[in-house]
Amino acid sequence: MPIFRPRATGVVHDVIEGQVLIIRSDTGAYYSLEGTGTVVWEGILRGQSMDDIVAGAEHQFPDVPGIPADIRSLVDGLLAEGILEEGVADSSPGGVTATLWPAQWEAPSLGIFNDMKDLLLFDPIHEVGPEGWPHTAHE
């Protein structure tokens, strides 16, 4: 029953008007989620497991096939982009308002925008290595 959470560093995110905006501050890439993607994201922030999120979606859309694969595909994308990392169950999740599922199921898709890359060629950012001083990320 895997649980995921946004990466602890280098990722900022918020939900504005039902749209999730996520930015990776080290690459300048930014991402958006809407509709069912927003609901899945908020479930992740609440500390729900993938099984719980899938169960919630299947309960809401009992006649729709392929929901587990749709959600898994979104989560795989978020993992591949370095937005999510595997987490541990939090006994006291909260602080995130649950958005209602949309009226119809649409497979969630991750909008990916890399147009900041040109800017970062001039003003690039890379973190120091995870082992900290005096090691650099290049070592």
Next chain:
Amino acid sequence: MSEADRAIASVLARAASVEGLLTASASFGPIGVEVSCDEMGFVTSVQLAAVTERTKSSWPSLRVLMLTERSLAADRLPAPLRPDPAQAGVRVITTDRFACLVNQQLLWIADRDSATVLRWSVSEDSVPEWEAMRPLRYALNWWAAENGSALLHAGVVAYNGDAVILTGKGGTGKSTTVCACLESSLDVLADDYCLVDPAASDSDATVHALFGVGHLDTRAIDMLPFLRSRVLVDDPETKSLVRLIDEPPAPARITAIATITRAPGAQTRVGPASRSDVLRLAAPSTIAQSNVAHDHIWRVMTGLVRTCPAWDVQVGSLADVPLAIRDALRDQRP
């Protein structure tokens, strides 16, 4: 003190002990800066870019040491802090006391305890153009975040103390739109970077000018011929330096945050925009360029987007821009 803090503190102490430096005072909006440097060009670039506000500032001042190999040899810098032209990218090193940034040409060390920033480069000429255009951006960015504010990558114009923050990706025409408001009834505060004081519980968020000059390409100057008399450094190859602010500006209340879209051939209009679009256009470049305090800057931006009306400035005729923005700001007054 940790090993990292000791190593960084010793570099800063060595820099602070250099004698015979040139000194200058400058203000970047509310931020007073005392600069000590070993190249006259640094004094010129800092004083050219600075702008003093009309109102007295309550901000603590910042000391900045701008040194080159002339007064601090590269081999006196420990390897993680030594700029390496062969190594692409930027290293960000943060400890409880220091925030450091190292790229191919520059080292920045910001010291929370002494409110001092060291900027080191091999020579003045080795600094890339984007850095030279905004000479203390890293220091200002860091000091703003340390004091609860944030630098935003955005233009700003104001009318009677009410400001709109103009966001957009590079190339959308932020600078051109802002410069179209020069010599109108609007006050121009910024063409690319501004300083935002987020709202306290009993006050509105305010925005400050930071730099007194802007950067425009030849095409924009051709579209706005009155800018020719404002060109301070003409550079047809890249961007010319243009005097943006004539009189000491005052901070302004943030009335709206806007995107800029182009509407060629149409009359310029100001209409509503979605908050998420504004955030999507405003946040990535600000965050990507900030190098420090991303979470804090993000909170400031999301707070602004949540509380301020979101506009879309549809820029058609540049001549219409000042009136369209002035009317929208006036209509927004409570």
